Amino acid sequence: MTFSLVARCAETGMFGLAIASSSPAVAARCSFARAGVGAVATQNVTDPSLGPLGLDLMQKGLSAEQAIENIKGVAKFLAYRQVLAIDTNGLTAIHSGENSLGIWGDAQATDVASGGNLLANEQIPQLIVDGFLDATGHIGDRLIAAMRAGLKAGGEAGPVHSAGMQIVDTVTWPVADLRCDWTTDCPIDNIAAAWEIYKPQLDAYLQRAADPTVAPSYGVPGDR
Secondary structure, three states: OEEEEEEEOOOOOOEEEEEEEOOOOHHHHHEEEEOOOEEEEEEOOOOOOHHHHHHHHHHOOOOHHHHHHHHHHHOOOHHHOEEEEEOOOOOEEEEEOOOOOOOOEEEEEOOEEEEEOOEOOOOHHHHHHHHHHHOOOOHHHHHHHHHHHHHHOOOEOOOOOEEEEEEEOOOOOOOEEEEEOOOOOOHHHHHHHHHHHHHHHHHHHHHHHHOHHHOOOOOOOOOO
């Protein structure tokens, strides 16, 4: 019931993940990223514990492929899971269990991997990968472009109701973590609209965390 991608910006070292589903609050359960380590998406009859597990393994020095192989050796019910991982070298790995739902598939390249289930067609993961690689600009712009490419190609077989985009950089928290937990409109469009508002303010939020005495004005009533 989900399609997603994990990605790395080769220029900045940022990691990002974008995901959409017919299920509610998909990003809260399925998307995991850690600065300086990588990103993991866990989906299809989801086990959220596999996201932190994959990141912990890569933080210990394992590659994305080694992390996925380790997960396959210890996790239960892997036939029902899809897990995507990307590491600090931009290497990717994917596990798609044979009991993934409906039409399912995955695709990968350096710096990006995509997977999905209950898809409208088998080409969607590859088109998401191509959409990311063909796009330019900030990794957030490229994640949105990739998801829109997947949606344009058919996306999920049914209506999509939730989506999310998470980006990590050098601090310990996500520099962007945008979610649409439920809508009858297009959640990817909602995330894209939120990103257009958030992107120009991203650096200001980082500055406020680092040193609020030199941060930009908050722009709210009563702010001096």
